[in-house]
Each structure stands twice: as C-alpha cells, then as structure tokens.
Amino acid sequence: MSTITHSLPTQPTGPSSHQAPIGQYVATFAALLGRDLAVLRANFGEFAAQIITQPLLLVFVFTYLLPKTGINLGGRGFSFAAVLLPGLLASTAFTTGISVVTAPLSADLGATREIDDRATAPVPVWTIAIEKITFGAWQALLAGILVFPLAYLIPATPVHIHITNWPLLIAVTVIASLLSAAAGLVLGCLVRPERIGVLYGVLVIPITFLGCVYYPWAQLAHVRWAQILVLANPLVYVSEAMRAVLTPNIQHMSAGAYLPATTILLAALTMLGIRLLTRRLQA
Numbered sequence: 001m002s003t004i005t006h007s008l009p010t011q012p013t014g015p016s017s018h019q020a021p022i023g024q025y026v027a028t029f030a031a032l033l034g035r036d037l038a039v040l041r042a043n044f045g046e047f048a049a050q051i052i053t054q055p056l057l058l059v060f061v062f063t064y065l066l067p068k069t070g071i072n073l074g075g076r077g078f079s080f081a082a083v084l085l086p087g088l089l090a091s092t093a094f095t096t097g098i099s100v101v102t103a104p105l106s107a108d109l110g111a112t113r114e115i116d117d118r119a120t121a122p123v124p125v126w127t128i129a130i131e132k133i134t135f136g137a138w139q140a141l142l143a144g145i146l147v148f149p150l151a152y153l154i155p156a157t158p159v160h161i162h163i164t165n166w167p168l169l170i171a172v173t174v175i176a177s178l179l180s181a182a183a184g185l186v187l188g189c190l191v192r193p194e195r196i197g198v199l200y201g202v203l204v205i206p207i208t209f210l211g212c213v214y215y216p217w218a219q220l221a222h223v224r225w226a227q228i229l230v231l232a233n234p235l236v237y238v239s240e241a242m243r244a245v246l247t248p249n250i251q252h253m254s255a256g257a258y259l260p261a262t263t264i265l266l267a268a269l270t271m272l273g274i275r276l277l278t279r280r281l282q283a
Contacts, residue, residue, distance in 0.1 A: 097180025211235030
C-alpha cells in the first residue's frame with residue numbers, strides 16, 4: 001500500500017525574496033504625505049491659529065502691555081517676581097483644572113462612550129458632573145501647592161508673602177480650583193477629542209496671557225480698552241484674588257469685585273456643565 005504524505009508549506013525564515021522596488025516605497029511615501037498635506041490645507045485656519053497665537057501674545061504682552069503699564073524687572077516699587085508669583089500660582093491651578101477634566105471627559109464622550117457605564121449608576125447625572133468638578137479641583141489645588149515653593153524660592157528678587165486673612169485665602173483657593181474644573185467640564189462636553197490640541201492653542205494660551213498673570217489688573221488703566229476687555233477672562237479674577245491674599249502691597253482688585261465674580265462664574269459654569277453633560281449622555 002502506498003502512503004501519501006502531505007507536506008505543509010513552510011514560512012520563509014530569511015528575508016523575503018520578493019522585495020518591493022524602491023519606487024513603490026517612494027510612491028507610497030508621497031501618497032501618505034499628500035494625504036496629510038490635503039488634511040492640513042482643509043484645516044489650515046486651525047493650524048495657523050495654533051502656531052501664531054503664542055508668539056503673538058508674547059509680543060503683545062511683553063513688548064506692548066508691560067511697557068505701557070510701567071512694569072519692568074524690579075521697577076516702580078515692586079519687583080516683577082512679586083507681580084508674577086500670585087499670577088503663576090493662579091494660572092497653574094486654573095489651567096490644570098481645565099486640562100485634567102477636559103481631555104478625559106472629551107475622550108469618554110467620544111466614540112468609545114466609556115462614560116456610559118457611569119451613567120448607569122443609580123444617581124442623577126448632576127452627581128457625575130459634581131464628582132468630575134471635585135476631582136479636577138483637587139488636582140488644581142495640588143498643582144498650585146506644588147508650584148508655590150518653586151515660584152517663591154527660585155526668583156533672584158525676594159518675594160515677600162504677607163497673608164493677613166487666612167479664611168479669605170482658603171475661600172479664594174477653593175473657589176478658584178472649583179471654577180477651573182467647572183470650566184473644564186463645559187469644555188469637555190463641547191470639544192471633540194481630536195480638537196483638544198486646538199483648544200489649548202487658541203483658548204487656554206490666550207486665557208493665560210490675558211489673565212493678569214504678568215501684570216496687576218489696576219496697571220492696565222494705562223491701556224483702558226485692554227483693562228475692560230480682559231474682564232471677560234475668568235483667570236483675571238483668580239489672579240487678582242491670589243494677588244490680594246499673597247501680595248496685598250501690590251495693587252489688586254477688591255474682594256467686593258473678585259469674590260462675587262468668581263462665585264457667579266462658578267455657579268454659571270457648573271449649571272452649564274451639568275446641562276451639557278446631561279444632553280450628551282442622553283444623545
């Protein structure tokens with residue numbers, strides 16, 4: 001009886017004998033590059049806004065606003081470091097609160113809809129929103145605490161911190177942290193995951209540069225139109241609040257201005273965030 005054997009095909013262990021010609025690699029590379037260039041042309045406005053925003057604001061703030069306000073390194077009775085410290089703390093906490101809520105929430109509401117499992121919990125939607133604001137606020141507060149020793153110890157010009165009202169400091173810090181997280185909740189509901197980079201380029205960076213981080217709001221009286229315009233920026237009130245409680249010898253907004261403003265903004269952004277999140281979850 002004859003035996004029939006079937007040999008299984010073996011996979012080549014060495015380099016493939018059918019190497020693609022170099023021309024095919026070049027053509028594929030060119031096609032991929034052409035596709036990316038086509039996408040860039042279609043979104044050139046967003047690209048241009050991202051790359052021009054930061055240098056434009058750097059030039060505007062440091063070559064126009066600061067000279068107009070009379071602020072310079074060590075000039076006019078107070079140092080630039082003393083002006084910068086409260087603003088740096090405020091901007092770090094504020095941008096952290098926005099980023100740690102916006103990006104994860106936008107991703108959760110994206111194609112994967114990972115947030116749907118939380119929506120099935122036996123609690124109303126506003127509970128999920130408040131939890132995200134609370135968690136983001138804790139991270140914003142931690143960011144401010146961590147940057148404080150760096151901003152206080154590193155500057156060559158001494159910065160004298162004089163806190164006379166601890167309850168006000170605590171209130172300002174808590175409200176500012178919650179406000180940043182509430183803003184992150186709103187943006188996370190509005191911005192698609194693929195637009196997060198654009199968001200930081202055209203919104204977060206301008207908020208920082210025009211948020212009275214590098215100059216007190218009162219000094220903008222020399223540029224009246226800018227002084228009025230920046231009042232639409234929530235970070236202005238946070239920076240001025242920090243300046244009032246940490247460096248009260250420098251001109252700052254009164255508590256009667258920044259406390260109501262931050263409280264109203266916090267309530268408005270929280271309610272808007274809850275409404276937007278509810279709508280997205282029901283979609």
